[in-house]
Amino acid sequence: MLYQILALALKEFQAILRDRQSRLVLIGPPIAQLLVFGYAATFDLNNIPVAIYNQDNSYLSRELVSHITGSPHFQLVKHIQKDDEIAPLITTKKALMVVHIKSDFSTEQAVNHSSKVQVIVDGRNSNTALLSLNYIRTLLIDFNQQFLNDQGQRPPPAVLEIRSWFNPNLLSRWFIIPGIVALLTLVVPLIVTALSVAREREAGTFDQILVTPLSPFQILVGKSIPGIVIGLVQGTVIIALTVLWFNIPLLGSIGTLYLGLTLFLMSTVGIGLMISSLSVTQQQGLMGAFLFLVPAVILSGFATPIANMPELVQDLTYINPMRYFLIIVRGIYLEGNSYGDLISQFWPMTLIGLVSLTFAGWLFKHRMY
């Protein structure tokens, strides 16, 4: 029985790896994507393009300006001279932010010991706007503190000491790259399996397999093995790159990570086979894979937190295996989570895998054309 399954698995491998193009597609793009996305997918802001409009030519305002332009977060694009220069800079995205120091800036300071700067931000990308406002606010707090110290005055009484656990410098790369491990190990095995039964259905060879002595269970196992093996090989390469190339800390145990990866692949392959047995043509298989893939990625917590979603959508994410795997990968990489910490993530993935595999096996015999 084992021999029969192996023979089928071997045949599946040959079908997938038969020509050079398919082999290349399996290996090249995921690695290229890890490298590109690893650098591209960041929420950290640097070089915020800022324009300065300083109508008050005092010592204080010049100090403030040099503080802003000297910060690594900001990049000066222009010194504005007139009011009507502001709007074109922002609307055409040449500057994300305009810092406007009005002419009464230093007189206000002399009279009231307090003056305002106006900050105009392009709100089209609200996240960038929010973060850049945070940067300028923090910069001003520092500036104020220094200013008060220089004047021999007391700074405000309460101070905020911020520490962040697991990711002390708040690098969003540490958050995103483990997520890319999940993203890329989802895509390829899913497509490989989503097309596997559909391809045979289209070619008419699936009926031939069904009349062999192989049981649906054996067919299921034989069809699952290539997806899981390809996923494991790919996962290994990607994990190695995240640690060796991107220097992401991997605090937890590799064993737990691989257990998670295997269970994740099992559920992915189950869903892929289910889609595949529902489709008649490869095109339908691919569409089906897509219809699952896109929401699975976007509603997984990969880029935007699940906690921000409405309740109904949050409930929907419970059937998404990637949701669990993301928590597992990030937990193991950054928080050093052990098997025990993650058990609540392991069993739902296993359940999704078992249910989808069973259903796929049932469909083999019950969806005939």
Place this chain on the structure above:
Amino acid sequence: MNEHTPAPTQQSFSPQRLKGIVRKESLQIIRDPSSIAIAFVLPVVLLLLFGYGVSLDAKHVPIGFVVDNPDTNTQSFIGMFKHSDYFEPQRFITTHEAKQALKARKIFGIVRLRSDFSDQLLSFGEAPIELIVNGVDANQARITEGYILSIWQLWMSRTAQEQGKPLHIPITIEQRVWFNPALKSRNYLVPGLIAVIMTLIGAMLTAMVVAREWERGTMEAILVTPVRLKEFLLGKLIPYFILGMGGMLLSVAMAYWQFDVPFRGSFVVLFFASALFMLTCLGLGLFISTITRSQFVAGEISILVSFLPAFILSGFIFDINSMPVVIQWLTHLVPARYFVDIIQSIFLAGNVWPIILKNCAYLILMSAVFFILIIKKSHKSLE
């Protein structure tokens, strides 16, 4: 396509043959419900899911408070958090308990007020507030820090005022956020999603159409007909273009009516820009389709070059300016990048001509390159 057919009527472009191919492709679309599903059901489902699901706006973030010595000052400080929409304060007796909850992902951060908090505050010494956040999601952590920072500043100046010692903060910010004053992330994510969804639809629909003909052996059948290459390609494009634009209109309507995204530009401009973008995506899909003869490879490539780059490299969610220069260069190869720029501006800022024209020029260039490549490639593979 076939140099040995000398009849002059077969050499020139024939609207009738084009009509025939268009009819054949349209029938294929109508008879295979999956294409219709991609063009109309997919955008609706995806926009609904993502429009509601994709949000960077944190709400009701659970924050643990450890107060060593509760009194009116600490009470009023926590009160500020209770009244804010962003936080949901929870009390913990000991730091240890709070840290356990943070590790178990039950709370997102801990604010600790030490026992000398009020004494120090009244005597204008240093009253430290300790803040620990879970930094795994760095973006979320940073935004949360920002919110806490502003609550803390507000509270401090209010308390100082009440105690009759108003704070003199030398410089304060007066912020103006243009185009999206409430900083709702949905307002920029939904238009961006339209670009992502259109890329998917355009590239997916056409990626397999030529590969399928090769795989099924019907390509040879078409080759022996008098159909010219131009007619064949146009015939493949027209039905999918109409289908894709239908999906596009549906998505824009949903963004406006369902998600209340403000629409400040002109619809006609958006329509032309989308037509250009659709053409580029179809060109991309058709190009993928011509370089491979297997549906598997075509499908795999179309997912790899359309969906993931449109998601990550288009500026739809990750800011292109913050990427390393080399990657910024690469983003120029992603058609969605140009359209995201156009559609976000048309929705939120209006007809910003410099942005629209620049990006449209890029789209024209890209689609031209795709179609030249397609024609070159098909000439070769058909001979």
